[in-house]
Amino acid sequence: MTDEALNLTDIKILTTLQQDGRITNQALAERINMSASPCWRRVKQLEDEHYIQGYRAVLDRRKIGLGVMVFIRIKIDRHSEAEAKKFEQEVMQLQDVVACYSIGGDADFLLQVVAPDLDSFAEFAMSIVRQLPGIKEMQSMFVLKEIKPFVSFPVKRLRAV
Amino acid sequence: MTDEALNLTDIKILTTLQQDGRITNQALAERINMSASPCWRRVKQLEDEHYIQGYRAVLDRRKIGLGVMVFIRIKIDRHSEAEAKKFEQEVMQLQDVVACYSIGGDADFLLQVVAPDLDSFAEFAMSIVRQLPGIKEMQSMFVLKEIKPFVSFPVKRLRAV
DNA sequence: AAAAATTAGGTAAATCCTACCAAAATTCGT
DNA sequence: ACGAATTTTGGTAGGATTTACCTAATTTTT
Numbered sequence: 001m002t003d004e005a006l007n008l009t010d011i012k013i014l015t016t017l018q019q020d021g022r023i024t025n026q027a028l029a030e031r032i033n034m035s036a037s038p039c040w041r042r043v044k045q046l047e048d049e050h051y052i053q054g055y056r057a058v059l060d061r062r063k064i065g066l067g068v069m070v071f072i073r074i075k076i077d078r079h080s081e082a083e084a085k086k087f088e089q090e091v092m093q094l095q096d097v098v099a100c101y102s103i104g105g106d107a108d109f110l111l112q113v114v115a116p117d118l119d120s121f122a123e124f125a126m127s128i129v130r131q132l133p134g135i136k137e138m139q140s141m142f143v144l145k146e147i148k149p150f151v152s153f154p155v156k157r158l159r160a161v
Numbered sequence: 162m163t164d165e166a167l168n169l170t171d172i173k174i175l176t177t178l179q180q181d182g183r184i185t186n187q188a189l190a191e192r193i194n195m196s197a198s199p200c201w202r203r204v205k206q207l208e209d210e211h212y213i214q215g216y217r218a219v220l221d222r223r224k225i226g227l228g229v230m231v232f233i234r235i236k237i238d239r240h241s242e243a244e245a246k247k248f249e250q251e252v253m254q255l256q257d258v259v260a261c262y263s264i265g266g267d268a269d270f271l272l273q274v275v276a277p278d279l280d281s282f283a284e285f286a287m288s289i290v291r292q293l294p295g296i297k298e299m300q301s302m303f304v305l306k307e308i309k310p311f312v313s314f315p316v317k318r319l320r321a322v
Numbered sequence: 323a324a325a326a327a328t329t330a331g332g333t334a335a336a337t338c339c340t341a342c343c344a345a346a347a348t349t350c351g352t
Numbered sequence: 353a354c355g356a357a358t359t360t361t362g363g364t365a366g367g368a369t370t371t372a373c374c375t376a377a378t379t380t381t382t
Contacts, residue, residue: 006225014218014220014225017217017218018217018218018220019215019217020215020216020217021182021183021215021216021217021218022182022183022216024368024369024370025369025370025371026368026369026370034330034331035330035331035332036331036332036369036370037330037331037332037333037371038329038330038331040370040371041329041330044371049224050221050224051220051221051224051225052218052219052220052221053219053220053221054180054181054182054218054219055181055182055183055216055217055218055219056178056179056180056181056182056216056217056219056312056313057175057178057179057182057213057215057216058213058214058215058216058217059175059179059212059213059214059313059314059316060211060212060213060214061314063210063211063212064167064175064212064314064316064319065317065319066314066315071232071262071264071271073302088308091308091309092308092309095315096315097309098309098311098312098313098314098315099307099309099310099311100307100308100309101232101304101305101306101307101308102304102305102306102307102308103232103302103303103304103305104302104303104305105300105301105302105303106300106302107302109308110232110302110304112311114314114315139266139267140266141234141264141265141266141267141268141271142264142265142266143262143263143264143271144262144263144264144265145262145263146260146261146262146263147249147252147253147261147262147263147270148252148253148258148259148260148261149260150259150260150273150311151217151259152217152220152259153220153222153225153227153259153275154227154256154257154259154275155220155225156226158225158226185337185338185339186338186339186340187337187338187339195361195362196361196362196363197338197339197362197363198340198341198361198362198363198364199360199361199362201339201340202360202361205340
């Protein structure tokens with residue numbers, strides 16, 4: 001509760017845990033050349049301070065039957081804050097929309113959607129997404145290949161103030 | 162090594178581990194109403210068969226100093242497979258490009274990029290991304306708000322053949 | 323330079339993992 | 353439908369890990 005910034009140890013810990021979220025504390029401690037006690041304490045601290053939001057298992061999308069992934073750009077009717085809120089709330093409920101961002105630039109929202117196959121996606125896009133409140137435009141970008149799947153954020157030394 | 166499909170237990174396990182990748186085996190077993198032994202065995206099996214690719218810590222992007230996230234649509238010069246490969250390889254090296262997809266639709270690639278602030282992003286976009294081989298068009302979509310951050314894939318019973 | 327505060331390292335009890343075994347349930351052939 | 357074979361389950365115990373606590377070392381402050 002003093003410095004509020006990340007030192008080199010923290011950076012090593014966060015980098016390592018992003019690669020292997022189930023590494024044992026002992027192995028982690030060895031990796032960063034520290035004994036187990038202070039290492040464990042730092043991890044707990046990073047968790048308590050919410051630098052680490054949580055831990056997740058990463059699944060093979062295709063193996064669990066989700067052969068199709070699509071990014072959808074969506075524009076909604078402007079001039080209605082209520083409509084936007086409603087849109088956001090409804091999107092939140094959709095399990096097949098695995099991520100959704102409000103974006104600047106040309107579109108209003110970027111949705112990341114998964115489906116077992118093209119037919120399922122078409123059905124979902126037409127009867128669910130299209131029917132969301134206030135939709136004006138919609139453009140699908142099909143993922144042909146995951147060149148670089150998301151793994152981790154680069155953790156760098158925070159710029160001094 | 163018999164069925165090759167996911168039963169209800171597997172689905173519960175995968176769903177739970179996507180939410181909490183560090184849950185203890187005992188707690189997981191209780192959650193799915195199974196004793197620890199078979200639960201542990203199933204998890205190991207799901208790991209061995211690569212339904213589970215790994216475990217990761219999820220960090221708070223802003224807390225680690227990455228205030229800006231942008232999706233960039235990029236079109237590259239067509240008619241050159243070699244150029245595309247080169248592009249992919251170079252993108253792979255860029256730490257600030259946290260994800261990259263080859264996409265159908267209007268654009269060729271979708272890049273997910275992070276940066277500490279707008280200035281850093283501008284610098285990165287101009288002097289690094291713009292200079293990638295074969296770039297024809299480039300359009301940035303700034304993330305204003307993460308309506309629904311990616312957490313997990315929906316795991317459903319696989320359709321019987 | 324001494325005192326205070328912070329961080330590191332060690333230790334031990336509690337918990338958890340993990341490999342093994344036996345029991346139960348299921349499948350299969352007859 | 354029955355018994356044999358196979359698969360799956362539940363229990364157990366040794367080993368590893370976690371986690372709280374204490375002391376020593378280091379750094380910071382005055």
